[in-house]
Amino acid sequence: MNFISFEFILLASISFFIYYFISSSKWRLYWIVACSLLFYLKAGIFPILLLTAVVLGNFLAARFIAAAPRPKKGFFIAAVLANVLVLAFFKYFNSVSSLGAFATQAGNAAGISLPLGMSFYIFTLIGYLVDVYRRQAPGEQNLARFSSFILFFPKLAQGPIERAGRLLPQFQRAEPFSESGASDGLKQIVWGIFKKVVIADRLGVYVNQVYGSPRDYSGIPLLVATFFFAFQIYADFSGYTDIALGGARLFGIRLSPNFRRPYLSRSIKEFWTRWHISLSTWLRDYLHMPIAFALSRRMPGAKHLGVQTEKWIYLISTGLTFFVCGIWHGVGWNFVVWGMLFGVYLVFSSWSRKARKKVNRALHLRRLPNVHRLVSVLFTFCLVCLAWIFFRAQSLGDAGYVVSHLFSGLDRVFQLQSVEDILMLFRVKVKRELLEIFISFLLILFLIILEWIQERKPLRLFLRKQPIWVHWAVYQVFVLAIIFFGVFKQTSFIYFNF
């Protein structure tokens, strides 16, 4: 079920009102599970049965691991592998090139396609199993509470990938209705919808046009579409997250924030602490760190092949982590390159730290902290945009074409003489499409300014201190902006595909 739909608004409203009429915490859990299954019903009967089986299997496995007096390593590895295999089967069966057309036909015939949200709930479950195995979380004894933790409908489709330690305790108590919590939740939902339909989907119009057949374009259209995509995917995914977080707040549940103004990062390392935080911390805690620890035990010497061991460890663990991050997003080689590119960025930035410090000193950038900050932010943004090309392109070939034609024919910018020339420059047919591009730039500027202010001062807190008519007026403006500037044609979220 899509968040930007009448069905979802109806489901969320009914489930919200009935939730607070139920006083018993036990029945509230049953109600959440029922609503979540209803939300998931749109995906089909088979995905629901699969989801139920996976949840039940992991519930029993975690109880078994928790009940054992000594860690059952073999059983734990088997349980994690089972989850990975389920995900791999549904995510990659149709696409494995060695199986080719047969796989696709067989997959289609058997209805094998990735069920909605599977990548997210399988990662939540694996994280939970690891926490239970490490004795960092108790094995949950109550099936309804465990099901609510996994199935809770605001986060089921696209995360955040929650940790048991944070979310499970919140389902233990029946919180009374909090008016401030609910109205904060609603405000966050409005902001999320604004980001999705006004910003992301408007940018998506031009991005889809150009990236739909990138070989028909070169220069400015490719540059603009790539720039737009960087903000489209951010507004789309963070818009979803805001709706999820706001929806959860209505039920008195606080989900983990997933974004913290990522395009204001000064380095790629910082970017990954601000972008898709629940995934990056998951990868750090359950993949990167264990690999690094395992390697450090197996590589005792100070140097290997003339390179410090810790550098080797960082290289291998980062490379593997971003390889997994890439294939988690999709099957194509473009996703692998996207992940590996971030791995290369991180390794290079780690290895070149001393050299960069020297350059900064030589350029006296320390004396100009704001300039230094701006340059770092812009440079990081450009690197991220380069990676997004591989993420958005439909194939590695298309991505290669985009990268190699990004700057071709830029001299045409200096030869503009009429509106017709501008139309040709952006490769659009009518002035209205040009107006849409102009509005898209304004929306990006608006988002950047808002994020920049938010970085210094939390706007929501600032608004709360203002008289009621001020923040009501602000939210009225947002709702009206959705009505007058929203795009309601492409309401599917980008991350629904993952």
Add this chain to the structure above:
Amino acid sequence: MQHFIKKISVFIILLIPGYLFCLILFTAGPLNNWIPNVRNFTGGYGHSLVRFREAADYQEYDLVFIGSSRVYRGFDPRVFERYGLSIFNLGSPAQTSFNTYYLAKKYIDRIHASLFVMEVSSLADNSPDESSIDLISNLPFSREMFEMGMKTIRGKQIRTVNSILAAYLRRIFTPLNKARQRYDPENKYISRGYVETCRMRNVRDRLNMIGPRQKNIEMSSFREILELFREHKKPLLLILVPLSKKLKENTSNYKEFVEAVRKETRRYGYSFIDFNEKWSFKKMELDDLVDFYDGSHLNQKGVEKFNRFMIESHFVKKASQ
């Protein structure tokens, strides 16, 4: 909880005047034409404003054509006049059978025609929104248009709802008789509803943009139109205007569509002519790159060829017989 519900209700109630205020601001103010979800078609480039002003003169014609832009860009009154035939083009941009039904209902007894000719290629195209907004923006207020507007709004895109409401609001500030037709160098209005395409564009590029497509063979509104003409005992001819070869090739169910139209037409006892049949296309000597403006619209050269062929093979012959 009660207080919270009260607050939400007040917020929603306050939103209504805010919404109307914005609609007025975006409709009557300088922001007109700048807001993506409020489309202003009054005096738009389909020239519906002048066309329907002219249609209000209740003249008698030999032929009245009804349909989409393929009609008002496809039948040149000057060519017909050379053969002693008077015609009128009654159409709006992207008009579907849903819109045609309401337009026909409004004009069937007001315009006197020896023969009504309905163009069917866009009868099953998906969305009637664009034509509804155009017709409501450019036609005087009437029961038929109001009914069409209400049916278009029901469960539709916010943009359509905004645009239709704005079209009504605009009347308050600028009555229709004072509204001005916008002119652009690409389109020239010729009396009796025809819009001449003045500028040649790169047809090859436009043809290359045509991807695979499928016609939606949904005939309920089409049947309503045929029923309406039968009820009013008006003569009706159904035609399919020439489309580019590229468009036909890319429409996977083109043959099924034509068959479905032919079957329905026959059931109601009306005639149907498909000008895309190989022999007529060949006789007209139409060429995708020379005679078309884009995949589905003829340019002036193509219009003249097509109109001459149509008159000589179907009307002059019959008149002389």
